Amino acid sequence: xRTAIVLFTRDxxxxxxxxxxxxxxxxxxxxxxxVLDPQLQKxxxxxxxxxxxxxxxxxxxxxxxxxxxxxxxxxxxAETMRLAREVQAEGVALTQDVSTxxxxxxxxxNDECERHRISLRLFPGTTVVPPGGxxxxxxxxxxxxxxxxxxxxxxxxxxxxxxxxERIALPADLAAAPxxxxxxxxxxxxxxxxxxEGLRRLKAxxxxxxxxxxxxxxxxxxxTSRLSAYLRFGCLSPLAVANRARDLDGAGPAAFLRxxxxxxxxxxxxxxxxxxxxxxxxxxxxxxxxxxxDALQHWKDGLTGVPIVDxxxxxxxxxxxxxxxxxxxxxxxxxxxxxxxxxxxVKWFFRWLxxxxxxNNSGNWQWVAxxxxxxxPYRRFNPIRQAERFxxxxxxxxxxxxxxxxxxxxxxxxxxxxxxxxxxxxxYPAPLESxxxxxxxxxx
Ligand SMILES: Cc1cc2nc3c(=O)[nH]c(=O)nc-3n(C[C@H](O)[C@H](O)[C@H](O)COP(=O)(O)OP(=O)(O)OC[C@H]3O[C@@H](n4cnc5c(N)ncnc54)[C@H](O)[C@@H]3O)c2cc1C
Numbered sequence: 001x002r003t004a005i006v007l008f009t010r011d012x013x014x015x016x017x018x019x020x021x022x023x024x025x026x027x028x029x030x031x032x033x034x035v036l037d038p039q040l041q042k043x044x045x046x047x048x049x050x051x052x053x054x055x056x057x058x059x060x061x062x063x064x065x066x067x068x069x070x071x072x073x074x075x076x077x078a079e080t081m082r083l084a085r086e087v088q089a090e091g092v093a094l095t096q097d098v099s100t101x102x103x104x105x106x107x108x109x110n111d112e113c114e115r116h117r118i119s120l121r122l123f124p125g126t127t128v129v130p131p132g133g134x135x136x137x138x139x140x141x142x143x144x145x146x147x148x149x150x151x152x153x154x155x156x157x158x159x160x161x162x163x164x165x166e167r168i169a170l171p172a173d174l175a176a177a178p179x180x181x182x183x184x185x186x187x188x189x190x191x192x193x194x195x196x197e198g199l200r201r202l203k204a205x206x207x208x209x210x211x212x213x214x215x216x217x218x219x220x221x222x223x224t225s226r227l228s229a230y231l232r233f234g235c236l237s238p239l240a241v242a243n244r245a246r247d248l249d250g251a252g253p254a255a256f257l258r259x260x261x262x263x264x265x266x267x268x269x270x271x272x273x274x275x276x277x278x279x280x281x282x283x284x285x286x287x288x289x290x291x292x293x294d295a296l297q298h299w300k301d302g303l304t305g306v307p308i309v310d311x312x313x314x315x316x317x318x319x320x321x322x323x324x325x326x327x328x329x330x331x332x333x334x335x336x337x338x339x340x341x342x343x344x345x346v347k348w349f350f351r352w353l354x355x356x357x358x359x360n361n362s363g364n365w366q367w368v369a370x371x372x373x374x375x376x377p378y379r380r381f382n383p384i385r386q387a388e389r390f391x392x393x394x395x396x397x398x399x400x401x402x403x404x405x406x407x408x409x410x411x412x413x414x415x416x417x418x419x420x421x422x423x424x425x426x427x428y429p430a431p432l433e434s435x436x437x438x439x440x441x442x443x444x
Contacts, residue, residue: 016237049185050193057194067168190320198230220395228355266363289341305431308387332381342369
């Protein structure tokens with residue numbers, strides 16, 4: 001083939017990128033391409049910033065290999081076909097993805113490529129095991145429960161990692177315009193995007209992975225990998241991350257690998273159930289939600305008066321990331337204590353999280369709300385017990401709720417129990433009324 005376009009989407013890397021590697025192997029010249037879709041840019045300033053940083057880094061890596069990254073703004077399929085005409089491309093390579101948006105894009109691209117006699121080739125790379133790569137009983141369904149999925153996932157034959165292309169030959173006379181200016185994010189302490197930064201973090205991670213099993217739920221220790229945003233944008237290959245963990249023995253690496261299994265699990269659920277962000281996966285649990293704007297706003301602002309919940313919500317605004325245990329506690333508080341609709345939670349998390357993605361955000365929200373893939377949909381999280389267990393000294397709460405900085409130890413988890421003289425000196429609200437009867441945890 002003379003010229004192929006690699007349409008980058010959520011695979012912003014040169015290492016283990018099957019679409020890029022195959023295009024470089026089969027075409028004389030290759031055009032690495034990314035289309036900024038203004039519609040998506042609006043969804044989350046934090047992710048828009050991370051994306052731009054990742055594109056700048058990808059461009060550097062491609063340039064170091066003789067290539068470049070062409071970036072244009074517009075509708076991805078129309079822009080790809082326009083570029084295909086300009087460079088007389090004979091093929092387009094694309095990494096497959098599962099969201100409704102991604103699948104529509106793939107379908108339209110497929111139609112347009114057929115119409116213009118251009119070959120479209122689809123590649124894996126968004127997950128370790130491609131969605132649908134393992135199926136229950138060998139049929140055409142998907143796994144609804146995690147444990148059997150994980151057993152199949154672990155024992156499946158994983159593809160081999162592909163080598164980073166050494167040289168990328170661009171067509172002559174193709175000039176890349178400068179990248180659009182870096183947008184402002186909303187979270188001052190958000191991570192910086194890019195494959196280089198992702199690989200640096202991945203390299204450092206094995207020093208801590210051995211304590212992952214013990215410490216991943218310790219909210220103050222902050223001892224998880226923080227690789228999620230790099231996986232979200234494909235700055236890191238999920239397969240490469242999983243292989244690094246699989247190479248290591250012990251409970252830490254095994255527990256970490258299991259989390260990557262959860263990530264893949266929700267991708268195969270989303271592929272089978274693309275309306276996961278708006279429709280209940282399990283309709284019977286999706287009833288009785290309240291729509292109380294005032295309570296919702298308090299939750300969003302981290303002003304519920306329940307310190308562990310407020311700390312999580314404020315961490316998300318400060319860092320564009322929230323500890324997994326805090327995500328569980330805050331989501332359960334919204335849905336099971338305040339009785340508010342999980343869809344409002346999905347949207348708020350999706351705006352702030354740099355790692356926010358359809359499959360993992362909505363899949364986890366539905367799990368917590370009891371409408372998703374949890375085998376115990378009536379499970380409750382008592383926020384005080386969770387706080388005392390996973391932030392026993394209150395360090396996490398004091399880090400993110402400065403109004404409570406003067407309250408020592410675990411007393412910080414229940415400020416309503418403090419003597420009136422102390423409580424009246426704190427600029428911190430009384431707890432929001434819970435919608436549910438089991439609000440006993442709030443009683444002094
Ligand atoms: C309500 C709610 C919403 C969430 N929204 C997202 C989201 O939008 N995007 C996202 O990537 N994760 C989401 N998670 C899962 C999890 O909280 C994050 O992946 C994790 O906190 C990221 O931090 P880390 O990279 O340090 O994770 P680590 O603990 O180091 O885990 C390693 C990797 O495993 C994957 N992983 C870990 N836990 C989960 C999980 N429960 N489900 C799926 N994958 C997991 C992530 O890719 C993560 O980077 C959500 C969880 C909840 C309860």
